[in-house]
Amino acid sequence: MTKxxxxxxxxxxxxxxxxxxxxxxxxxxxxxxxxxxxxxxVIMTRKGCPPVAIGKGASTKINVNLGTSSAAIDPEAEIxxxxxxxxxxxxxxxxxxxxxxxxxxREMVFENTDLPVTTVPIYQTIVECGMENVTINGILxxxxxxxxxxxxxxxLHCVKKEMLEQLKxxxxxxGMVSKGGSFTSSFMLLNDCENPFIEHFDEIMKILRENDVxxxxxxxxxxxxxxxxxxxAQLMEIETNAALAKRANEKGxxxxxxxxxxxxxxxDIPDSVKLYKDKADFPLFVAGPLPTDIAVGYDHIAxxxxxxxxxxxxxxxxxxxxxxxHLSLPNPQQVKEGLIAFRIAAHIGDSMKYGLxxxxxxxxxxxxxxxxxxxxxxxxxxxxxxxxxxxxxPCSMCGDYCAIKIMKSYLTGEN
Numbered sequence: 001m002t003k004x005x006x007x008x009x010x011x012x013x014x015x016x017x018x019x020x021x022x023x024x025x026x027x028x029x030x031x032x033x034x035x036x037x038x039x040x041x042v043i044m045t046r047k048g049c050p051p052v053a054i055g056k057g058a059s060t061k062i063n064v065n066l067g068t069s070s071a072a073i074d075p076e077a078e079i080x081x082x083x084x085x086x087x088x089x090x091x092x093x094x095x096x097x098x099x100x101x102x103x104x105x106r107e108m109v110f111e112n113t114d115l116p117v118t119t120v121p122i123y124q125t126i127v128e129c130g131m132e133n134v135t136i137n138g139i140l141x142x143x144x145x146x147x148x149x150x151x152x153x154x155x156l157h158c159v160k161k162e163m164l165e166q167l168k169x170x171x172x173x174x175g176m177v178s179k180g181g182s183f184t185s186s187f188m189l190l191n192d193c194e195n196p197f198i199e200h201f202d203e204i205m206k207i208l209r210e211n212d213v214x215x216x217x218x219x220x221x222x223x224x225x226x227x228x229x230x231x232x233a234q235l236m237e238i239e240t241n242a243a244l245a246k247r248a249n250e251k252g253x254x255x256x257x258x259x260x261x262x263x264x265x266x267x268d269i270p271d272s273v274k275l276y277k278d279k280a281d282f283p284l285f286v287a288g289p290l291p292t293d294i295a296v297g298y299d300h301i302a303x304x305x306x307x308x309x310x311x312x313x314x315x316x317x318x319x320x321x322x323x324x325x326h327l328s329l330p331n332p333q334q335v336k337e338g339l340i341a342f343r344i345a346a347h348i349g350d351s352m353k354y355g356l357x358x359x360x361x362x363x364x365x366x367x368x369x370x371x372x373x374x375x376x377x378x379x380x381x382x383x384x385x386x387x388x389x390x391x392x393x394p395c396s397m398c399g400d401y402c403a404i405k406i407m408k409s410y411l412t413g414e415n
Contacts, residue, residue, distance in 0.1 A: 001209070002209060002210055002211075002212070003252075004209055004212040004252045004253065004254065005017065005018070005036050005043050005045070005212060005254060006036060006037060006039070006249065006252045006253070006254060007252045008036075009032075009033045009034075009036035009037035010037045012033060014029055014032070014033065017043050017045055017051040018032045018033070018036065018043065020050065020051055021043055021051055021053040021058075024053070025053050025057065025058045025059065027041075027053075027057045027058070031057060035055065035056050035057065036254075038249070038281075039245065039246075039248075039249040039254065039255060039281075039282050040055050040056040040281045040282065040283070041053060041054070041055035041056050041057065041058060041283070042054045042055050042214055042254045042255070042256055042282075042283050043254070044092065044116040044152045044153060044214050044254075045116070045152060045212060046114070046115075046116045046117065046150065046152045047150060048114070049114040049115070049116070050114065052091050052092060052115075052116050054091075054256065054283045054316055054317045055282070055283035055316050055317075056281065056283075056316070058316065059346070059350055060311045060315070060316060060317070060318060060346035060349050060350050060353075061091035061092065061316070061317050061318070061346070062089070062090050062091055062092075062317075062318050062319075062320055062339060062342045062343055062346055063090065063091065063092045063093070063094055063118070063285070063317065063318065063319045063320065064081070064085040064090040064092070064093050064094070064320055064335060064338075064339055065094045065096055065319060065320070066078050066081040066082065066085070066093065066094070066095065066096070066109075066330075066335065067094075067095045067096035067097035067098065067105070068097045068098060068099035068100050068102075068105060068329075069098055069099050069329055070098055070099045070127075071099070071329075072099065072328075072329045073099040073100040075100060075101075075104070075105050075108060077331070077332065078097070078105060078108075078109070079108050079109070079112050080332045081330070081332050081335045082108075082109055082112045082113050083112060083113075084332050084335050084336050084339070085113070085115065085335065085339060086112075086113045086114075086115060088336055088339050088340060088343075088381065089339065089343050089380070090115060090320075090339055091115065091116075092115055092116045092117070092118060092152070092153075093109065093113060093115050093116070093117050093118070094117070094118040094119070094120075094155070094319075095109050095117060095118070095119050096119075096120060096123060097123070097124075098123050098124075098126075098127050099127075102123075102124045102127060102128070103124075103145075103149075106119065106146075106149065106151075107149075110149075110150060116152030116153065117150075117151050117152055117153075118151065118152060118153040118154065118155060118214075118216060119146050119151050119153075119154055119155070120154070120155045120156075120180045120218075121139070121142045121143040121145075121146045121154055121156075122139065122142075122156075122157070122180050122183045122184055123179075123180065123183070124142055124146075125138055125139050125142040125183075126183050128142075131183075131186055131187070131190065132190070134187055136196045136199075136200065139187075139196050139197075140196075140200060140203065140204070140207070143156075143204065143207060144207050147207055147208060147210060147211055147213050148210075148211075150211070151213060152213065152214060153213060153214035153215070153216050153256070154208070154213060154214075154215065154216065155180065155216040155217075155218050155258070156180075156197045156204070156215065156216070156217065156218060157178065157180045157181040157183075157184040157185075157195075157197070157218035157220045158195055158197050158198050158217055158218065158220075158237075158240055158241065158244055159181055159184055159185055159188075159195055159218075159220040159221070159237065160194070160195060160198065160236070160240060161188060161194060161195075162236065163220070163221060163233045163236050163237055163240075164185055164188070164189070164233075166231070166232045166233040166236060167221070167233045170228075170231045170232070170233060172223075172224070172228045172231070173224070173225050173227055173228055174223070174224025174225050174228055175224065176220065176221070176224075177222065177223075177224035177262060178218065178219065178220045178221075178222060180218055180220070181218060181219075181220025181221070184196075184197070184220070185220070198240075198244070201244065201247065202251070205247075205248060205251040205252075205253050208253050209251070209252055209253055212254070213253075214253075214254045214255065214256060215245075215248050215253050215254070215255045215256070216255070216256045216258060216285065217241040217244055217245060217255065217256070217257050217258060218258050219237070219258035219259055219260075219261050219262070219287070220237060221233045221234045221236075221237040222234070222259075222260070222261050222262035222263075222287075223262045223263050223264060224262060224263060225263045225293050226263045226264065226265045226290070226291065226292065226293055227293075228263070229265075229268075230268070230272070238259065238275065238276060238279055239279065241257050241258075241259070241280075242257070242279040242280035242282075245257055245280050245282045246280065249282075255282055256282065256283045256284075256285050256317060257276065257280065257282050257283070257284055257285065258285045258286075258287070259272075259276045259284055259285070259286065260272040260273065260275075260276065260284075260286055260289055260310070260315075261285075261286050261287030261288055261289055261319065262287060262288060262289060262290065263288070263289060263290045263291075263293060264288075264289040264290075264291065264306065265291060266291035266292075266305075266306065266309065269289060269291065269306060269309045269310050269313060270309065270312075270313040272310075273286075273310055273313035273314045273315050274313065274314070277314050283316040283317055284314065284315045284316050284317065285315075285316070285317040285318075285319065286307065286310045286311075286315045286317070286318055286319065287318075287319040287321070288302075288303040288306050288307060288310075288319070288321055289303070289306040289307070289310060290302050290303050290306055290321070290325075291305055291306040291309075296326060296327065297323055297327070298323060299321050299322070299323065299325035299326065300320070300321050300322050300323050300325070300334075300337055300338040300341040300342070301341060302321075303320070303321035303325070303338075303341070303342070303345075304321075304341040304342055304344060304345040305345075307342055307345035307346070307349070308344075308345040308346075308348040308349050308352075309349075310349070311345060311346055311348070311349020311350065311352070311353070312348065312349040312351075312352030312353060313352075314353065315349070318342050318345065318346055320338040320339050320341070320342040321338055321341075321342070322334040322335060322337065322338035323337055323338065325338075340380060340381050343380050344380060347380070359378060362378055363375055363378040363379070366378060367404075368404060370392065370394065370404075370405075372385075372389040372390060372391070372392070372395075373386075375389065376389065
């Protein structure tokens with residue numbers, strides 16, 4: 001049987017991936033072993049590519065969603081987005097393609113990035129089989145196909161029938177907004193059966209172990225607007241995912257829990273993170289969250305506000321949101337804008353979790369000395385400030401009446 005990162009950690013053996021993560025994240029080797037073993041730290045791997053650490057003690061990571069839809073099939077545009085994600089600091093990519101030759105697109109994604117790639121196998125299953133013709137064997141077959149092709153993580157929605165019953169009486173404005181959750185739920189309702197991912201959980205764990213693929217447990221019952229408050233269906237899913245995560249860890253499979261993504265009023269964000277972490281200290285993956293619904297066209301900004309709060313409260317892994325959220329498939333420029341916004345959010349969150357970062361101090365020192373080029377080089381997106389700043393001297397905001405320049409002359413005697 002193939003040994004996974006968890007297997008090695010439980011045996012006290014530091015793998016090359018663990019050693020690399022210890023160095024890049026500045027975490028003591030003993031803590032790496034302990035946290036990988038108990039599941040609070042995940043090391044996402046891909047053959048021949050740098051490992052990515054997600055979880056306790058690691059910097060907050062950003063995932064970029066991309067992929068075709070049935071209404072927009074342009075593989076070249078998706079590959080351009082892959083390149084943007086790689087260039088501007090994404091930690092992982094999730095390919096959600098549902099249009100065109102899905103397998104070929106996934107292969108193109110692999111060829112154009114060395115980042116770990118996540119997929120949602122139920123998507124391709126539904127597209128290529130049709131909802132009415134999907135079988136349990138088909139679902140497991142597509143899952144294995146993705147694993148064999150080299151994905152680093154798969155996202156499964158482990159909704160239960162009793163959760164669907166609970167959903168009926170919640171009076172939600174938006175109902176269920178999870179696409180993968182709706183596919184899985186529809187299969188269950190059409191076939192009058194329980195969730196195949198839960199029913200065949202042990203078999204799935206064996207498949208994932210083959211390539212040490214990370215299990216990502218989906219957030220089917222997330223809120224679709226800030227007026228859809230936490231309800232019994234959500235609480236039931238939190239309990240279910242926590243229990244499944246513990247089972248996965250016992251089987252040697254690394255696991256991430258998707259939670260509190262979507263839309264949450266700002267005042268509830270810290271307590272929501274705490275609720276998940278109190279249930280199970282596995283890495284928490286958050287989409288957004290969006291703390292308002294009226295930022296349409298600017299949801300990347302609203303999402304970054306919520307994401308900084310979530311990261312600061314303990315979330316480990318953020319799924320970016322673009323300006324096109326709720327409106328259309330994003331273009332490459334919108335992917336960049338969303339990614340930069342969420343990198344800022346992650347940086348703020350990390351400063352709350354781990355303390356101030358030297359990069360901020362270094363930039364402030366450059367700013368105090370009117371070193372415009374130095375400021376730009378230290379910025380998250382160096383190109384943007386370089387287009388706006390002067391070559392030397394004070395900026396055009398204040399001109400000759402720069403507060404820093406005026407007071408420096410008094411405090412230091414400089415002219």
